[in-house]
Amino acid sequence: MNSFSEEVTLEGHIIDSWTLPRAFDTIMDMGGSFEVREMQVGRAKDEVSFARLKVQATTEKKLESILVALQSFGAVLASRDDVAYLPAPADGVLPTDFYSTTHLPTQVRLNGRWVNVKNTEMDLVIIISPAFSEAQMMPSAAVCKGELVVVGHEGIRILPPQRSREREVFSFMASNVSPEHPKRLVIEEIAKQMREIRSRGGKILIVAGPAIVHSGAGHHLAKMIREGYVQVLFGGNAIATHDVESVLYGTSLGVCLDNGRPVEGGHRNHMAAINTIRAVGSLREAVEQGVIREGIMYECIKNNVELVLAGSVRDDGPMPDVITDTAKAQVRMRSALVGVEMVLMIATMLHSIATGNMLKASVKVVAVDINPAVVTKLADRGTFQALGLVTDAELFVRELASAIAMGDKHEAQELAEVEKL
Amino acid sequence: MNSFSEEVTLEGHIIDSWTLPRAFDTIMDMGGSFEVREMQVGRAKDEVSFARLKVQATTEKKLESILVALQSFGAVLASRDDVAYLPAPADGVLPTDFYSTTHLPTQVRLNGRWVNVKNTEMDLVIIISPAFSEAQMMPSAAVCKGELVVVGHEGIRILPPQRSREREVFSFMASNVSPEHPKRLVIEEIAKQMREIRSRGGKILIVAGPAIVHSGAGHHLAKMIREGYVQVLFGGNAIATHDVESVLYGTSLGVCLDNGRPVEGGHRNHMAAINTIRAVGSLREAVEQGVIREGIMYECIKNNVELVLAGSVRDDGPMPDVITDTAKAQVRMRSALVGVEMVLMIATMLHSIATGNMLKASVKVVAVDINPAVVTKLADRGTFQALGLVTDAELFVRELASAIAMGDKHEAQELAEVEKL
């Protein structure tokens, strides 16, 4: 009955990384069957395992789709052909059978050798240059007529992450930290990792929602930026506007940040904040002319943080620094993401999803929101080191700032003691 | 057409307390009409207003139900009859036309005089003693055969709260503090009011959910109890069990509170905690024999906090101190509520609703939960000084403890300075 078959091999920590049982699952779920032809189980935890399976299906099409699925677990087909490709028929238009990427490291077989594909992002396509044995991922909209786009599934190899042997805070993977669990320890761990990244010159991105300012936690974030814990900041028109409003008028959407009460006529303040910046031309000009002298935007500009403000259709104004064309904003975000090791997404769904879509699987992601549905959505985007915190943005930012300060103090004490010796 | 009519009067701050427009609304909503016969508007803010309305309706029944509705705004019928009453036909059974109470101060007219009704709680009935000109509210289940139960609507007067002229944190009434608003200021205000109540020997009740322990904030609450900020504590089997488990094993539902990770076999710990207390007989015995030496339960017992643990159908065990009969638990809760000025409901819906049902309108309520639907449900139970906080229980309890400690420190400094002089 299962007249079509193919052999595939899997190698690595395929049992303790759950690769093998997931492969078995997948084959059965998709209506195929398998035989284990060869199996060597690593006896100790530092020995790799190896499996050779005969995969069977009733139709060639079904077999094909099973093989595609197994590919994403790192399965390699016995038949090792080169990758196939076709020219793009028009700008931004792909050959019908284009290959759509995952967010995992990928290789293509070119001229008989496995070549690393540059960039890693989900739902892109792979463009190759056979002459130079080079390949890179690219958004479909950026593909020009005639560029060579990978098609089919032959000659493509995905390198899935091996399971980390050490348990750490980010291995909560896909299981969020609910409001009922202790978060203090988790926040301290995040602070510790941020310190490490900063000390080795790594890059941390914060995707910041307006609630940070609105809830009165803006100055904590500003301090973190000033002290070098943020290298890239993504946001929208709202966070910039709220931040400038709070600096100029002490309000956020007309609510006084000192006493939490609406200021009469204060609803107009955010429009006035936008107008003030429009009048000087840009946030950078406003900083340089001394129009704003503190706040999140001020610190970003003073400390050369890469700032991308992406517009949305619900924006008032907007601020002159906001990129209203979302396609252009994506280009800027992609470029700013190069080298980012850790992303904190705080109280903004739109910009966080946009960012999550662009991340490769190895980036550490912390998603913070009071709405569990948002946290689940963000933490489920498939990175392997996502940590979702269902909690209050204001209190989270305060706690994080305080955990960082505590760490800085310890470090200073240690240094002082070293100098004494 | 409107052939049935009656005159009512309203007096007090009836315009700025929104009483008059709500009365107009109600009449029209219920299909009646009205004429303003007399109206004196207080010219300045300390002058009361007065209105005399002729209320009309097409049927006597409709007129009657409008008058009942107006009564809850403090309207008084021109015709001042005595209150009517009938004997209860059996234990826990009421005369058909029984009057169901509100949570507002109420008077009944007995022997031609207005008499205050003792106790104030929603959905109870009024029992009267004509001989002694006394009246009190009582749950229907507690009414004995033959007791005189108020029926109909004649001779009953409700005293609605007059609008507070000063704006304060509790005047957020019915509009919750969303996660997007600054909560630090609100928490400081709550701490300040708790200090005031403590210093004048008032009573504060905390309705405590198990997430307080589970999230690692239990020791903050224990400290607040030790320092005299809690006079009454309501909870269920879970908070007691989690608290004892955390004291005995360092875990909560098997999750280690020091590192946030599940302890293998730890799931058994909560059953073992219950068994330990069952073996000594009660929480008090456990404290006295030194079985538990810290924690929320320990502090409650050591500091003579009135502790009511009300059972629920989902309980394991339960702890021997848990009152498994919910009717008996209600009796205990009602008795413990006497004199309570402020209630903090933290991360527990069941016990908070139960408590909310028993509160008179003048008690200050703070409802804290990460789920906005729960906060709305709690803050909407009709007290006039409810404040809903959509936030994280762990971080809220920490912040509150820290705001209280800050206040204590200030006080100590002031005292020290006074002594120096």
Next chain:
Amino acid sequence: MNSFSEEVTLEGHIIDSWTLPRAFDTIMDMGGSFEVREMQVGRAKDEVSFARLKVQATTEKKLESILVALQSFGAVLASRDDVAYLPAPADGVLPTDFYSTTHLPTQVRLNGRWVNVKNTEMDLVIIISPAFSEAQMMPSAAVCKGELVVVGHEGIRILPPQRSREREVFSFMASNVSPEHPKRLVIEEIAKQMREIRSRGGKILIVAGPAIVHSGAGHHLAKMIREGYVQVLFGGNAIATHDVESVLYGTSLGVCLDNGRPVEGGHRNHMAAINTIRAVGSLREAVEQGVIREGIMYECIKNNVELVLAGSVRDDGPMPDVITDTAKAQVRMRSALVGVEMVLMIATMLHSIATGNMLKASVKVVAVDINPAVVTKLADRGTFQALGLVTDAELFVRELASAIAMGDKHEAQELAEVEKL
């Protein structure tokens, strides 16, 4: 102490529309005081009332801000000066003291006469043409250098809505229909009103989220469009992509709509759907060439529904019909909104907020989402006829389609009976 004062008058159903008590509230909240100089209360429900107040405050600034606040209740200053205006200093830049609009009908006093301001939308500015005694609202970004922008608060009159005497489904205003209340009746009422609007040639707008397609309810919406119940449709890249994916492949984000299970490799389908449309150039071309022959997009194009797809930074692709520049999308949306009487916002927060920001207060809004926080946010944007439904988008669309079909059937039967006679 209150040395600054001004007289204002209020007229209309100011007591039963709650205008007067809200005015009293506002004055006291803002630290002012007042005297009621004159007061005539309408005796019956069709008689208007009139009040003349002396408003007092300790500083001129405070008095000014109180008067501004009263203006939004329809208060008119005794001193009736003309509106003030200044030229815009640069394109998209306003004079500092610009007046920010509400979403209520507004008049300005020009050359001694009250002139209606064209367009009505919150947070815009008013541009005037003194020569022609004309005024219109405009987004600040659209203001050109030299255009005359209204400043200050003199000579501006807002016409607040008078309370509707009849209770109707939309008077739930600001109090949402919780999941615990019966929704069947509400949905039938919405269907009835949609039928009425359709029969008189009015315009209905649906702001449609991708969950409509994803949950399998797309064909119900398509049917409603085909039968003329939708004149304008707003959405984003996702609903267009999901709709085309479902038409071409029977899946939505790779999930089979016939059995609810993920199709292996199906994750690629949405990219393929986008590529297919990019290859033919546009959705319209795809319809005309027969590439898509059913679905929401198909029906919109076939039935000349005004379709605005506004891009966002999280979009894949996008579809060629998506307007990636959000500023341009706003212009298109504003223009499509002219004449719209009713808006259904279904399962999309971003586009719904964007739409809500542009609506004048008199438009009927139905906001449907399973997340109560979203519904509250949408229904609270200040229209006076907002109805929030916390419910399931799939089941809501099905029920609505079925309620409409039921109504159509009744109408057909009635017509048939009429013809028989």
Next chain:
Amino acid sequence: MNSFSEEVTLEGHIIDSWTLPRAFDTIMDMGGSFEVREMQVGRAKDEVSFARLKVQATTEKKLESILVALQSFGAVLASRDDVAYLPAPADGVLPTDFYSTTHLPTQVRLNGRWVNVKNTEMDLVIIISPAFSEAQMMPSAAVCKGELVVVGHEGIRILPPQRSREREVFSFMASNVSPEHPKRLVIEEIAKQMREIRSRGGKILIVAGPAIVHSGAGHHLAKMIREGYVQVLFGGNAIATHDVESVLYGTSLGVCLDNGRPVEGGHRNHMAAINTIRAVGSLREAVEQGVIREGIMYECIKNNVELVLAGSVRDDGPMPDVITDTAKAQVRMRSALVGVEMVLMIATMLHSIATGNMLKASVKVVAVDINPAVVTKLADRGTFQALGLVTDAELFVRELASAIAMGDKHEAQELAEVEKL
């Protein structure tokens, strides 16, 4: 270093049931290590696999706790001792080292033979009768002094479920049906399974929250009961009260179910409903005397549905049929659960959690709530066939009733056709 070791064996579909990788995970997570001594992988999907592992740890305590954990995956220790037991020191008090059960089928080794333990429920203890080679699970509170309670972990064997080879609707296990997925198909599948259970005389339990009545869907549930689709119904005071109120007065908590508007004075109706039933003595009396002639309670009584109304501390009244002692209510619920194959939990967290705690792993559970957090909590209680639906209770009950009716119609048609032949 790892000086303590033990051999365990695992047998069955241990790879495709994910047992083996979970065992590996657990050993490493708990700080142990392992060697695979022997491994036979079933070649085809109907062949079982076998593994023999040497488990190592640095301390005996650690090794012990790893072995306990492996036990829950079905691992069997090489050393096959009998189960150990100790007498209970007092009524309701356990020996310190008591064994706490899982909700999986369990065997104990008594007199050298594996004996099935009667009943299956989480967090109970095992009582044995060595003389008769019998064992049963029992709540700790029910244990009498001197009864023999299993202690330690020797001689206990858990039989974990083997993974179902066929994919079905209930295999969504732990991954809920989000509001964005098509629910119609899922609801049809539930209806189909209910029909099957009914036709073979099986038992279906509905745990019913008051929102079913409050939202106007009560008559759909009543119909399902009347037609034999419900054998057991669990609820609280609220559903009984709302149901009787709706039957007697047409309202639910004072809201008219015909037009969704509050009835003035209607707030009193639920107290009057309770009083009416208290006056006749019980719901059964009310049915027999014709006081109530329809509704959920009526149908339960008329159709001999096992009805357990468990009280809670927030109850008004309560109804005379409500069991106010929660410990007694648990006993009644446990007894009613015998033989139940499927549970629908609709819009009630308290009673659903209580029920979930008592279920063995093989019962099918459908958890329906509009709050995703509640659904997750219910569907995560560890049954292996849980299906969580984040949706509207009213619309769910309507759809389910309609799907059942559709099925009944098809069946009738088929029968009619058969008869014709």
